[in-house]
Amino acid sequence: MYDGAKIITGLAVFGAMVTLPAWYGWAGGSHGDAPELAPPAHGEHCVESVEFMRSSHMQLLNQWRDQAIRRGSRSYRSSSGETYKISLTGTCLDCHQAKAEFCDRCHNYMGVQPTCWNCHVEPTGVKP
């Protein structure tokens, strides 16, 4: 192989450069400028644990959607045994009132565009 050493060095440098952000994050123990979400002013705790909500709120919301609309049952029993009314605007947004401060910041950071807000209305009633 001609110039084998150069090619391999080049590849190694390329690989290091491409994965640099990941190394940087690991070394610094941070996720770049991941948003720090402030807990809402009122309400003691969320319907489920913070960790669960962080990783699985989308599945929970889908479950709520199907339960309320398809099965017409609008109350949710959480894993701690409490009962909540199934309602995005009535229950979730009752505490998390500022969508821009709460939902949007994480979604923007993750680069996801959930379609919830095409129809569901945020409490302030802002027109798009």
Next chain:
Amino acid sequence: MNKSRRDFLKKAGMTLLGASGARFVILGIADAEHLPDSGGSGVRRRWAIAIDTEKCASQGDCTACIDACNAEHNIPRIDNPEEEIKWIWKERAKAVFPHQLGNDSPRTLRDREIPVLCNHCENPPCVRVCPTQATWKRDDGIVMMDQHRCIGCRYCIVGCPYGARSFNFRDPRRAIDKLRSDYPTRTRGVVEKCTLCAERLAIGAQPACVEACEATCGAMVFGDLANPDSAIGRLVRTTLTMRRKPELGTEPKVHYKL
């Protein structure tokens, strides 16, 4: 050669059997998951509305029921009749009952403007044609819409013989006078219609139109037809009421007293 063909056929047969078995199992689970709502109470209901058109007409141009519905459900006001969104609206009796009222019928009857809405048919053709089950009949008879599932194919609009469904040709939110946040709007590209206020029934309230009508002349009665002692059960059993296009066999649950 012969042997391997036999083997092949055997295996193919087994695979087919296995596949159909699996399908059966999967469908069984899916069915259990999509049990329609029974209203939670376990009581079998048949929600219905009866409208006394004479009482209604006595109020002249009253639009209390329509206004209440529009406000309740974030219904946009679009004046172009080709794109407008309607859940409940008024129509000439002659157009509502084209086979029952003819040119020789009393003029006061023919020209009466009467409220029309989705009939929540017992045999809803809209449900039969919907490819995604975005519209379906609940156990309590409500023909419900799941806006999350609607793909906007508009088969249901063609299927409904009463023109009870509207399609969102454009983003409806811009055309809503007063946006309320506790009820969703719809988005461009879905079909919508009256849901008999399923969200209000869930908290024990009457449909918004009926409540508004009660506050004016009380021409609308809402209730459970499965219960013969309910006000509507008694009314329908003791008075001659009409339903729209009965010859189609859709069995509407909106009754009219002309």
